[in-house]
Amino acid sequence: FSSVVLKDLKYADSHEWVKIDGNKATFGITDHAQDHLGDVVYVELPDVGHSVSQGKSFGAVESVKATSDINSPVSGKVVEVNEELTESPGLVNSSPYEQGWIIKVELSDAGEAEKLMDSDKYSKFCEEEDAKH
C-alpha cells in the first residue's frame, strides 16, 4: 500500500498539502497523514480572518488514537473554512485532497511555496519516514 500523492500540489514535511491558484491557496492534510492518524472524528478549525504562518499550527485534527496539529504550509489570512468538516470529519479520510480540504487562505508571500516539496520529493520523504518506524 502506498498513499496517494497528487502531482499538482505542494507538500510540507508535517504532511499538509497546498494548492495555489493566484494569490489564493487551499490547504488540507495528505492521504499519508490521514492513513497514519486513522478515522478522523473532529477537526478544529480556525476563524475566518485569522492569520496563519508557515510552519505554525492553525488547528488540529483528532482521531480516536491521536490528536495532531495542522501546520500551515504557507502564510496568509483565512478567507474560507470547510464547515462541512464539522458534521462530517470523515471527509478528511475519504477525500483528503477534495471534499476534505480544511481552509482557504489569501497568500501573504507567494515565494514561501518554494520551500515546500513537490509530489516526487514528498513521496520519497514519506517512504523514508515510514522506513524509520
Next chain:
Amino acid sequence: ISVDALKPSDTFPRRHNSATPDEQAQMANYCGFDNLNTLIDSTVPKSIRLDSMKFSGIFDEGLTESQMIEHMSDLASKNKVFKSFIGMGYYNTHVPPVILRNIMENPAWYTQYTPYQAEISQGRLESLLNYQTVITDLTGLPMSNASLLDEGTAAAEAMAMCNNILKGKKKTFVIASNCHPQTIDVCKTRADGFDLKVVTVDIKDVDYSSGDVCGVLVQYPGTEGEVLDYGEFVKNAHANGVKVVMATDLLALTMLKPPGEFGADIVVGSGQRFGVPMGYGGPHAAFLATSQEYKRMMPGRIIGVSVDSSGKQALRMAMQTREQHIRRDKATSNICTAQALLANMTAMYAVYHGPEGLKSIAQRVHGLAGVFALGLKKLGTAQVQDLPFFDTVKVTCSDATAIFDVAAKKEINLRLVDSNTITVAFDETTTLDDVDKLFEVFASGKPVQFTAESLAPEFNNAIPSSLTRESPYLTHPIFNMYHTEHELLRYIHKLQNKDLSLCHSMIPLGSCTMKLNATTEMMPVTWPSFTNMHPFAPVEQAQGYQEMFTNLGELLCTITGFDSFSLQPNAGAAGEYAGLMVIRAYHMSRGDHHRNVCIIPVSAHGTNPASAAMCGMKIVAVGTDAKGNINIEELRNAAEANKDNLAALMVTYPSTHGVYEEGIDEICNIIHENGGQVYMDGANMNAQVGLTSPGFIGADVCHLNLHKTFCIPHGGGGPGMGPIGVKQHLAPFLPSHPVIPTGGIPEPEQTSPLGTISAAPWGSALILPISYTYIAMMGSGGLTDASKIAILNANYMAKRLESHYPVLFRGVNGTVAHEFIIDLRGFKNTAGIEPEDVAKRLMDYGFHGPTMSWPVPGTLMIEPTESESKAELDRFCDALISIREEISQIEKGNADPNNNVLKGAPHPPSLLMADTWKKPYSREYAAFPAPWLRSSKFWPTTGRVDNVYGDRNLVCTLQPANEEQAAAAVSA
C-alpha cells in the same frame, strides 16, 4: 517447640508478597540468577542502592492483621465525631447499607481499572453514565464529566476553561465572595500558573468595565446559605462577554431553579451528599457540567454511547484524545484519574431514592432548616438572615464565639463565620431532636417554650416561586425502577458482573501497579469515626486522624528519604502539580522569578507536561538514546543552555520504559549545578521502596501515587491520593488551607505556603488508612521484599515471553525493573495485528490487556506487581504465548488477515450463540482458547466497541428507555 512456631499466625507480608521462598529461587534461576538478591543486585544500580530501610518504633517489624485492627480502633477512638452543622460543601448523609456493602466495600467494584477496555467495563460505564445523567438533569446543562476531584478544584478547572474559551485573551477571573473559602483559595493558587488574576468581590460589586474578565464564579446557594436570583446577573455577564460559572449543591437543585435555566455556562459541585461519607474531606465525586459547545475544552473523563461490532449499543470513554498522555503540553488540564468509585456510589444513591425520594430528602432538610429559623425568631436571642435559603441558616448575634462554645459542649459543630456570625447547615442525618438541641444552644440559658415538632406546622417553604424548580429530572426508568433493596442489589450485581476486576485475574497494566488491596486495609475506611468527620471540624476533635497523619508522614519520609510531606494533593496529577508549585514558590522566594523552564524527557509520564504547563513553565523536551534511557548529553546541553532560567526537571524512576537508568544521580547533579530542582514522578515507586529512594537519588520533591504502590484501590478510575514529599529547603512552601492551616509533616521550622491545592485540608483523608495500614503491616522488611518480588516477577515474565515477543528495553545487565515493554510493531507488517487486537483477544482469555501503545506506540507495557502468584504470572504468559501462536497462523497464511480470531475479538455470548456463525474459526476456539476457561470464564458483554462512531456521535446521558425498561418501570 521453636519460638518461631509460637509467633502470631496472622502476619501480613506473606499474604501480600505472593511468591514463596522456593518459588522466588525457582524464578530467579529461570532468569539466570542464583537467587533473588543476586538478581536485584544486577538490576538496581549500585550508585543509588540503599543498604537497608528502617522504620522507627513499632512499625519496623510490621504489625499483624489483628494488631493493625486494634491500632486503628485505638486511633478511631481518638476521633470525636460531633453532630455537624458546618456545611460549606460537606454534609453528613445516610449511605444506604446496600450501597455501602455492595459497592464501597466490594472488591469487585473497587479493584476495577479505568474503563479503557470498554468491552469488559460496561457495568461501571453504565453507572458512570447514570452519574452524568444525574448531573445534567439536576444542573440543567447537557454535558457532564464522570467526575473531578473536589468542588474547589472543579471550580479551578472551570476557571481554566473560561480562560481557554476566550483563548487566553482576557486574564481576569472574578470570584464572588459568597463562594466557599476553600474554593476561592484553590482558584487563586491555580490562577497563578495560568497568569490569571483572581479578583474576589461582593456579588453586588462585580464589575466588568476593564474588559479583561473571562469568567465569573458564584455559589448557589451561597456559602452562608443565601439563595439569590442570578437571572439578571447572568444576562449582564453575557452582555459583557463573560462566562458564568456556578458552584452548586445537588440536593438543593431538586428544589431550586437549575443553573442551566439561568443561562450558566459551566456548573460545578460535589456529589458528596448523595450517599458518600464526609470522610474528613474525601474522597467524593465532584462534577463539571457545561454545554456541548465546550465539550473539547472540558476536563475529566466523559462516558459516551456508541455501538459494538454487531451494532448493539455499547458504552465507552469518549474523546480520549483530550487526555494528557496524548495532548501532553497542549492539554488544558492535568486531571486524569478522578473519583469513579464515588461517582458510582452517588449514582446508585440517586437510582435508589429516585427523583421523588431525593426531593423528599431535600424538603426534609429544607424543612428542618426552616423550623430552626422560625424557632430562632421566636427565641429572639439572635437575628436570622432574611434572604431565601435552602439548608443553611445565617445567624447574627452579639457573641458568636460564646454560642459556638456552648454548642461544642453539646457535641455540636457550628460554623463560626466571624465574631458576630454563625451559620447552621442541615443535612439528611439531622433529626428533630437535633433542632431542639440547637434551640437550647441559642437560648443562652433561657428556657425554650416550644419544640421543633410543635413549630413544624407553621413552616412551609422559604424558597420564592421564581426560584422554585419546575422542570422534571431523573425521568429515565433507571431512576424509577430500583427502589427496593432487592431490586437495587440485583442492579448493582448485574452491572458488576459485566466488569473485570482483580477478583477475576491479575491486571498487569504497566505503570499502574494494580496490586492487592487487602481486606484489613479496607476495613477502617468505613468506620463511623473516620467516615463521619467534617473536614473543618476543630483539629482537637480529630486526634485519631492527626496521629495517623503524623505517623504516615514520618513513614513516608523514611520510605522516600525526604524531610517533610504534604497530604493535601488528592490525586497523582494533583501531586505533580503541587510538586512543581513548591519548586516554583521556592524559586520565587529566592527572587528567581525568571526560573520557569522545565526539562521533561520524552519518557516522562503523560500528565507531566500538562502539570508543567499549569504552573506556567516553559517545557524543554529531551530525548532518549537507542536503549530508551534519557540522553544525558542532550539533557546537559539543555540544562546549560537554560541555566539562567532552569526551574525543574521532571523525571520518572525507574523510567516508563521499565529500566533503572544508570546515570540518574548524574542527571540530578546536572540539574542542581544549573540552578534547577528535581521533581521525581512517584508513579514507579513500587520499584524503589527499601532499595533506594527519591531523596537518596537526589530528587528534591516527589509525589506518591498512594493508589499504586501504597494499595489504595483504583476504584474503576479513582479515588487516589498524591501526597508530596520534599527536601528540607522546600518544606516551607508546602500547601496550606484557608479554613484549617496545614503544612508539612513533620512540620518545618518556617512556613510560606504556596497556596491551596485541594478543597479539603488533608485531601481525601478517608482513604489514607489504606496506605497507612499497608505500610504498618508490611514493616520495613516486608516492603523491601515487595519491591524485590515485583522486580523478580517482571523479569520472570519477560524471560518467559522473550522468545515470543521482543522485549524492548533492558538495563545494563539485561534485566528489567518492575515492568517491561513488549514490542508488537513487527506484527502490523507481518499479520496486520495491532496492540488493540491483542488486548481485545486477551479478554477472551479472561484478562485485562496491559497498558497499550504507551510510552511507545505499537507496544504493550506489563507490570505484574509482587502480589501476583507465580501461577497467575504463568497463566498470563500462557495467554500471550497462545495469542502469539494465533498471530503466527495469520503470518503463515493459515488465517485470514481481516477475518481472524484476533480481529473478531472479543467474543461475547450474544455473538457466539447467535443462530448463524460465519467466522472461519470455530466458536469453541473463539471462546475457550485456554484450558482454565473451562473452570471459570469471564464473559465480555459486548463485541468490540466502535470508537470512531462514539466520538463522531457524542451522547453522554442515558438514552430513552428501551421497551423492556419502560415496561418494567410501568409495573414497578
